[in-house]
Amino acid sequence: xxxxxxxxxxxxxxxxxxxxxxxxxxxxxxxxxxxxxxxxxxxxxxxxxxxxxxxxxxxxxxxxxxxxxxxxxxxxxxxxxxxxxxxxxxxxxxxxxxxxxxxxxxxxxxxxxxxxxxxxxxxxxxxxxxxxxxxxxxxxxxxxxxxxxxxxxxxxxxxxxxxxxxxxxxxxxxxxxxxxxxxxxxxxxxxxxxxxxxxxxxxxxxxxxxxxxxxxxxxxxxxxxxxxxxxxxxxxxxxxxxxxxxxxxxxxxxxxxx
Amino acid sequence: xxxxxxxxxxxxxxxxxxxxxxxxxxxxxxxxxxxxxxxxxxxxxxxxxxxxxxxxxxxxxxxxxxxxxxxxxxxxxxxxxxxxxxxxxxxxxxxxxxxxxxxxxxxxxxxxxxxxxxxxxxxxxxxxxxxxxxxxxxxxxxxxxxxxxxxxxxxxxxxxxxxxxxxxxxxxxxxxxxxxxxxxxxxxxxxxxxxxxxxxxxxxxxxxxxxxxxxxxxxxxxxxxxxxxxxxxxxxxxxxxxxxxxxxxxxxxxxxxxxxxxxxxxxxxxxxxxxxxxxxxxxxxxxxxxxxxxxxxxxxxxxxxxxxxxxxxxxxxxxxxxxxxxxxxxxxxxxxxxxxxxxxxxxxxxxxxxxxxxxxxxxxxxxxxxxxxxxxxxx
Numbered sequence: 001x002x003x004x005x006x007x008x009x010x011x012x013x014x015x016x017x018x019x020x021x022x023x024x025x026x027x028x029x030x031x032x033x034x035x036x037x038x039x040x041x042x043x044x045x046x047x048x049x050x051x052x053x054x055x056x057x058x059x060x061x062x063x064x065x066x067x068x069x070x071x072x073x074x075x076x077x078x079x080x081x082x083x084x085x086x087x088x089x090x091x092x093x094x095x096x097x098x099x100x101x102x103x104x105x106x107x108x109x110x111x112x113x114x115x116x117x118x119x120x121x122x123x124x125x126x127x128x129x130x131x132x133x134x135x136x137x138x139x140x141x142x143x144x145x146x147x148x149x150x151x152x153x154x155x156x157x158x159x160x161x162x163x164x165x166x167x168x169x170x171x172x173x174x175x176x177x178x179x180x181x182x183x184x185x186x187x188x189x190x191x192x193x194x195x196x197x198x199x200x201x202x203x204x205x206x207x208x209x210x211x212x213x214x215x216x217x218x219x220x221x222x223x224x225x226x227x228x229x230x231x232x233x234x235x236x237x238x239x240x241x242x243x244x245x246x247x248x249x250x251x252x253x254x255x256x257x258x
Numbered sequence: 259x260x261x262x263x264x265x266x267x268x269x270x271x272x273x274x275x276x277x278x279x280x281x282x283x284x285x286x287x288x289x290x291x292x293x294x295x296x297x298x299x300x301x302x303x304x305x306x307x308x309x310x311x312x313x314x315x316x317x318x319x320x321x322x323x324x325x326x327x328x329x330x331x332x333x334x335x336x337x338x339x340x341x342x343x344x345x346x347x348x349x350x351x352x353x354x355x356x357x358x359x360x361x362x363x364x365x366x367x368x369x370x371x372x373x374x375x376x377x378x379x380x381x382x383x384x385x386x387x388x389x390x391x392x393x394x395x396x397x398x399x400x401x402x403x404x405x406x407x408x409x410x411x412x413x414x415x416x417x418x419x420x421x422x423x424x425x426x427x428x429x430x431x432x433x434x435x436x437x438x439x440x441x442x443x444x445x446x447x448x449x450x451x452x453x454x455x456x457x458x459x460x461x462x463x464x465x466x467x468x469x470x471x472x473x474x475x476x477x478x479x480x481x482x483x484x485x486x487x488x489x490x491x492x493x494x495x496x497x498x499x500x501x502x503x504x505x506x507x508x509x510x511x512x513x514x515x516x517x518x519x520x521x522x523x524x525x526x527x528x529x530x531x532x533x534x535x536x537x538x539x540x541x542x543x544x545x546x547x548x549x550x551x552x553x554x555x556x557x558x559x560x561x562x563x564x565x566x567x568x569x570x571x572x573x574x575x576x577x578x579x580x581x582x583x584x585x586x587x588x589x590x591x592x593x594x595x596x597x598x599x600x601x602x603x604x605x606x607x608x609x610x611x612x613x614x615x616x617x618x619x620x621x622x623x624x625x626x627x628x629x630x631x632x633x634x635x636x637x
Contacts, residue, residue: 015437055524079527088519090382094571099514106515107527111508152522159526 004163004195005029005052005070005082010061012044012051020059021047022219029163034189034196036210038203040240044219045199046087046167052197053084053165065163079107083156085166093141097151100140101126104158126157129191130184146177153184164188165197170205178202182209203240204252207231215239277576280569284583291591292360298598300607301351311352316345327353330492355487359597360590362486363612365494366552367562367589369544371581372506374559375566376541379513379574380534381441384567388545388559391448391538394479395455396426397549401478402462405471416493416550419478423546426451431535438531440520481555481613483593490551497547505540506578513537513574555589555613557620562588565623592616 007027013020022044029035029052037045050056052063054070063070065082083104091100104126105119115123127133130150140148149169156164166185170178186209188194200206206213207227214224217239223230231250236242237258244254297308317323322339331341345353373388381390389395400422404415411418431439434447459479466472477484512533515523524530548555566580592615599615600608 053525055521075524075529076527079525084521084525086519086521086525088522090519092517092572095573099573100518103515103518103526106511109511111512156525 003028004031005063005065005197007048007052007058007063008061010048010051010063011059012047012056013059014047014056020219022051022216024048024219024221027052027214027221027224029195029197030212031195032189032193033211034186034198034209035212035214036206037197037199037214037216038201038206039216039222043216043239045214045216047219048216049084049165049167049197049199053082054078055084055086076107079159079161081161082163082165083159083161085152085156085164085169087167087171091140091148091152094139095141096137096139097132097143097154098123098127098136100151101132101136101154101158104155107159122158122160126154129157129188130154144177146173146180149173149177149181150184153181157188161194163195163197166199168199168201171201178205185209203231203236207250207252272573272575273579277570277580280566280580281583284580284587287587288364288583288590291587291594292357295360295590295594295597296352296356298602299351299356301347303348303352307348308352311346311349312357314345314349314353316343316349317353327358327488328492328495330488358488358491359483359486359593362491362494362551363483363589363593364586365491365498366483366548366555367558367585367587368582369494369498369502369548369585370555370559370589371562371566371585372502372578373541373544373548375563375574375577375581376509376513376537376544377559378563379517380537380541381445382517383441383445384564385560386445387556388541388548389554389556390445391542392426392430392451392455393423393542393545393549394554394556395452395459396429397423397546397554398479399426399455399459399462401553402459402475405475405478406462406465409471415478416490419553420546420550423549424542426455427538427542431538439534477611478553480611481553481616482609482611483552483596484609484611486551494547494551497543501540502544502547503582505537505543506582509537509540510574510578517572517574553611553613555616557613557616558585558588558592561616561620561623564627588616588619592619 007024010022010024010027011020012022027048037049039045047056051058054063057071070078101123102115105115105122108119127136130153132151132154135143135147140151143151169181173181182205185196185198189196210227212225213227213230215222215230215235222239223235228250231246231252233244233246236244236252241258242254243256243258244252246252293305293308296312297303297305320343322334322341323343325334325337325339326341335341370388377388377390378384378386397419400418401415404411404418430444430447430451433450434443436443463472463475466475512528515526515528516533520530562581562585563577566577566584570576570580589612593612596610596612596615599610600606
């Protein structure tokens with residue numbers, strides 16, 4: 001399959017850093033698949049995701065969405081094809097879930113344009129697919145963390161993107177809601193064929209949900225490929241600094257930090 | 259899918275009963291305060307006379323009379339309206355002296371509260387005010403410079419105050435800019451510029467040679483509508499009609515998107531820096547127009563958005579419409595108090611600056627909030 005998002009010869013950093021945080025020759029999110037970016041804290045996985053999403057222009061190198069240069073595209077056309085669930089935390093508490101999801105139609109609307117019939121249809125579908133239609137009229141301030149995260153995913157879904165990038169969507173959620181969020185993402189991928197790039201903390205979860213893993217160490221890809229190939233005892237020791245046994249599956253049994 | 263049909267009904271769904279009743283209540287309050295303001299004064303009227311003068315058919319049925327008041331004699335004459343007419347003494351006093359002050363107060367209140375709403379959204383801080391990005395200190399400094407150093411240009415005060423505020427804002431933006439801005443850096447830069455300019459302003463007081471200059475400076479830096487008439491109204495009206503209201507209509511949903519957080523707004527296709535600056539400019543124009551006619555009236559832009567938000571929620575379409583009614587209500591009420599309190603209570607003819615009254619109302623409101631709510635400051 002042709003890659004949906006590619007990054008070539010990337011060097012990514014922030015205005016406040018002297019050296020790039022991430023340097024990688026080639027990174028690919030294959031079309032219609034789920035690719036998880038994994039690595040320990042500070043390995044640059046969120047930074048790489050931001051660069052791939054068009055939100056952090058790399059110091060060097062190019063990011064392409066299909067054949068188009070992401071940083072040469074206008075922002076609204078980009079947002080119609082590529083959605084990003086960022087780590088932004090606070091939302092106005094009185095905002096209803098439906099209003100939040102309607103903001104997902106922002107890239108389709110002009111300044112004074114009201115919501116059109118297709119806009120409403122996209123919003124309804126996004127609510128339904130994420131199971132947030134049950135509490136669509138509640139204020140986001142009254143939701144649990146997991147429900148709120150699903151509502152935000154529904155917003156990105158209302159953008160009707162080909163590619164969905166998620167920056168640590170499961171952090172701060174309890175286990176049940178972590179699985180709920182990941183199931184929703186999996187469903188999106190299955191039913192809509194949305195290409196997914198997701199930053200995950202937990203390599204065991206990543207191995208279970210993703211088609212591909214990209215393991216980063218100190219801003220450099222250590223290995224990438226299907227979980228069964230990437231997750232090895234060697235990788236867990238080198239990248240995560242953990243002594244662990246890997247069983248078929250792959251299933252990880254950690255023993256101790258190295 | 260019952261909600262589907264409901265949401266598809268129209269774009270005015272957000273204009274619901276809560277908002278309508280809030281606006282009506284605010285309008286009622288404005289009207290009552292306006293009538294009190296119009297009734298009392300050195301030329302005594304009864305409420306009935308005041309009412310009759312406000313709705314005097316001799317004014318409302320003659321376009322040339324209305325044009326002369328709202329546009330000014332010169333502009334009305336240029337448009338071919340006759341500026342010669344006869345009105346009763348009561349009507350003349352009400353329409354020439356008392357009503358224009360009420361109208362001006364209403365527009366100042368509207369501008370300040372809309373400006374406050376914008377800056378609270380941009381800085382993501384519900385304790386922000388229109389003056390948080392340096393406008394008040396810039397305007398105050400410019401007023402002092404004009405009065406003390408170049409007193410012969412005193413007639414330019416509205417202009418220098420507005421320009422001073424705008425320059426200070428641009429300076430704040432320049433200081434905050436570091437390959438982009440952020441709410442926190444903007445607020446910090448506002449504090450930096452504000453502190454320095456306030457010190458310079460205080461320093462300039464030492465060079466003021468007479469009490470009159472100092473009093474004039476104080477009335478500018480606390481905000482006052484004493485003596486406001488049609489000239490002031492004509493300064494602020496075009497800004498409100500041509501920039502503040504259209505900007506608000508265009509910007510309401512953008513403010514809502516911005517409130518989702520910078521990266522979310524950006525990922526939704528918004529050019530965050532550009533939009534933030536454009537919205538700031540609308541806020542600054544609103545604040546500067548208010549400063550030009552009334553000086554630095556504190557607390558209105560802080561309190562009004564806050565009150566409206568607790569009633570109608572944080573959707574900026576509702577919030578801004580609410581502010582357009584509540585802002586005038588607060589300022590007209592406060593100005594009625596400012597003008598009439600000392601004359602009625604002590605019999606002295608002295609008027610208070612309206613900024614003193616808004617401060618006296620605004621302070622306790624926040625005390626009340628502090629006691630009632632655990633979390634203050636988050637939007």
